[in-house]
Amino acid sequence: MSKYNTLKGVADIYTPEIYRWQTIEDTAREVFTLYGFSEIRTPIIEYTEVFTRSIGQSTDIVDKEMYTFNDRGGRGISLRPEGTASVVRCYVQNNLHTLPAPQRFYYTGAMFRYERPQKGRFRQFHQIGAEVFGSEGPKVDAEMLSMINVLLKRLNINDTTLEINSIGCRECRPNFRAAIVAFFSEKEAHLCTDCKVRLKNNPLRLLDCKNEACATLRGGLPSIPDYLCDNCRGHHQRLKDLLDTLKISFVENPMIVRGLDYYTRTTFEVTTQHLGAQKAVIAGGRYDNLVQEFGGPPATAAIGFAIGMERMAELMEDSSARCQPPTRLYFAPLGKEAEAISLSLCESLRLRGIGVLCGEGDLSLKRHMKIADRFNAAFVIIIGQEEIDRGETLWRRLSDGQQGIAGITRIEEYLALIP
RNA sequence: GUGAGCAUAGCUCAAUUGGUUAGAGCACUGGACUGUGGCUCCAGGGGCUGGGGGUUCAAGUCCCCUUGUUCACCCCA
The missing domain is CATH 3.40.50.800 (Anticodon-binding domain)
Structure with missing residues (x-):
C-alpha cells in the first residue's frame, strides 16, 4: 500500500456529492443577495491573536482545537476555526463602517479545528456565514432568521427547529452570571468534574452540560429572562413579536449559550434530529461589543450566523438535490x-x-x-x-x-x- | 484528550467448533451482436484478508501491538 490517503478528518468532495454542495452554495448566494448581502473573502490564515481575542482564550476552540504554527518568519499564525473573527478584522482594518450602514456580508469557505472526527464533525469543514454590522435593532435579528428560513425552504429542508435565546449584554449578564454561580455553588459537590471547572471559568456553560446528574440539578434554576435588563428584555420580546409577524416558528431555549465568548443578547440555533449527536446545522447570534474590541468604531452592533455545509448536505440527501446536467x-x-x-x-x-x-x-x-x-x-x-x-x-x-x-x-x- | 465498535476485490458483503485453492453481487473489460446502448447470458482481470508480532500440525478466524475508520464523550457548524 503505497497510495496516499487524506489526513484524518478531511474529505474529498466530488460527484455526485458535489452537486448537493453546489446547490446549497448557489441557493445561498441567491437568497443572501435578495437580502442585500454581498460576498466577502478573507484569508484562511490570520495572526493567531485575531482568533484568541475574539473567540476567547478559555474556549475549547482556541484552547485545544486550533491549527497554530509559526511561519518561516516566526509569525504566530493560525488556520481559521470560524469565519466571524476574520470578517470583523477585515471590517475594522478597511474601515468598512464608511460604507452605507448597515453593512451586510456573507462568506463561504473551509474552517479548521483539530478535533476527533465523528458524524457531522470534521477537521476541515465548510461554512457559509453572514454578518450584519451597524444595527442594534431586533429587526435585523428577525430579518436574518427570516433569510435562513427562506434558504431552508428553497432547499426543501424541513424537519428543522429554530431555537432562540438571549444571553444579555454587558450590563445584565454579570447579574445573571452571579445568580448562576450562587445557584450552583450550593450544589458544587454534586456537579460533574467538568462542571466544577466551568463554575469558575465559564459558568454560563453549566447550562448545557449533558451530564444527567447536572441536568437534574438544574431544576429550580433561576430563569434567564428574569435577569435580563430592560433593554435586553425589550430587544428579545420585540424579536419574538417580529418572528410572529413573519410567521416564523421558533422555540425558546434558555440553554443556548454558545461556545464563543463574543456573543451578546440574541443567540440561536437551527437544529435537526437527523445528524446524530451534532444537531446544530446553523448557529449564530449577536456580538455587539466585538467590533469595538477590535478597535473599530464604538457601539458598532453586529449579528451573524454560520451554516455547516457538511451537515446541511447530509440533510439534503433525501431531498431534491440538483443532478448533474445531462450531456445532451x-x-x-x-x-x-x-x-x-x-x-x-x-x-x-x-x-x-x-x-x-x-x-x-x-x-x-x-x-x-x-x-x-x-x-x-x-x-x-x-x-x-x-x-x-x-x-x-x-x-x-x-x-x-x-x-x-x-x-x-x-x-x-x-x-x-x-x- | 477519553471510551466503545469495525478493518476481507474499486464498492457492499460471505467464508461451519481454527481446516487445505478466500467466494458472491455490483462496478470495470471483452464476447454472444465484426455499424447500435440499457435487459439477458458467458468469459476475464483483479486480494501479502490494513500493517507487525505471537499461539498452533494448521490463522481471514484466537492473543498482543500498531495504523486507519466509525460512533459517542468534551466541545461545536
Whole structure:
C-alpha cells in the first residue's frame, strides 16, 4: 500500500456529492443577495491573536482545537476555526463602517479545528456565514432568521427547529452570571468534574452540560429572562413579536449559550434530529461589543450566523438535490476523418450553449453507445464513412431508440433535436 | 484528550467448533451482436484478508501491538 490517503478528518468532495454542495452554495448566494448581502473573502490564515481575542482564550476552540504554527518568519499564525473573527478584522482594518450602514456580508469557505472526527464533525469543514454590522435593532435579528428560513425552504429542508435565546449584554449578564454561580455553588459537590471547572471559568456553560446528574440539578434554576435588563428584555420580546409577524416558528431555549465568548443578547440555533449527536446545522447570534474590541468604531452592533455545509448536505440527501446536467448530445465518430468533423461540430454546439461530448474516432460503435449511455446523453450522433459520403449524420435518441438523419454541417438540425 | 465498535476485490458483503485453492453481487473489460446502448447470458482481470508480532500440525478466524475508520464523550457548524 503505497497510495496516499487524506489526513484524518478531511474529505474529498466530488460527484455526485458535489452537486448537493453546489446547490446549497448557489441557493445561498441567491437568497443572501435578495437580502442585500454581498460576498466577502478573507484569508484562511490570520495572526493567531485575531482568533484568541475574539473567540476567547478559555474556549475549547482556541484552547485545544486550533491549527497554530509559526511561519518561516516566526509569525504566530493560525488556520481559521470560524469565519466571524476574520470578517470583523477585515471590517475594522478597511474601515468598512464608511460604507452605507448597515453593512451586510456573507462568506463561504473551509474552517479548521483539530478535533476527533465523528458524524457531522470534521477537521476541515465548510461554512457559509453572514454578518450584519451597524444595527442594534431586533429587526435585523428577525430579518436574518427570516433569510435562513427562506434558504431552508428553497432547499426543501424541513424537519428543522429554530431555537432562540438571549444571553444579555454587558450590563445584565454579570447579574445573571452571579445568580448562576450562587445557584450552583450550593450544589458544587454534586456537579460533574467538568462542571466544577466551568463554575469558575465559564459558568454560563453549566447550562448545557449533558451530564444527567447536572441536568437534574438544574431544576429550580433561576430563569434567564428574569435577569435580563430592560433593554435586553425589550430587544428579545420585540424579536419574538417580529418572528410572529413573519410567521416564523421558533422555540425558546434558555440553554443556548454558545461556545464563543463574543456573543451578546440574541443567540440561536437551527437544529435537526437527523445528524446524530451534532444537531446544530446553523448557529449564530449577536456580538455587539466585538467590533469595538477590535478597535473599530464604538457601539458598532453586529449579528451573524454560520451554516455547516457538511451537515446541511447530509440533510439534503433525501431531498431534491440538483443532478448533474445531462450531456445532451454525444458524438460517435468512426475513424479519423469523422473524429475531426465531430470535434468541430461539438465546438460549434458548445458555442451555442449546448453541452456535448465527443468520443474518440478509434472506438467501435458499440463502445460509443455504451459510453453515451453511461454519460446519460439524450442523443448519439453517429458519423461514419457512409455518413460522410452522403453528407449527413445519423442521430439516435437513447430514451426510445428512434433514429433520423441530419445534414452534417447543419447546426440548426442538431439544435432542433433538443426540446 | 477519553471510551466503545469495525478493518476481507474499486464498492457492499460471505467464508461451519481454527481446516487445505478466500467466494458472491455490483462496478470495470471483452464476447454472444465484426455499424447500435440499457435487459439477458458467458468469459476475464483483479486480494501479502490494513500493517507487525505471537499461539498452533494448521490463522481471514484466537492473543498482543500498531495504523486507519466509525460512533459517542468534551466541545461545536
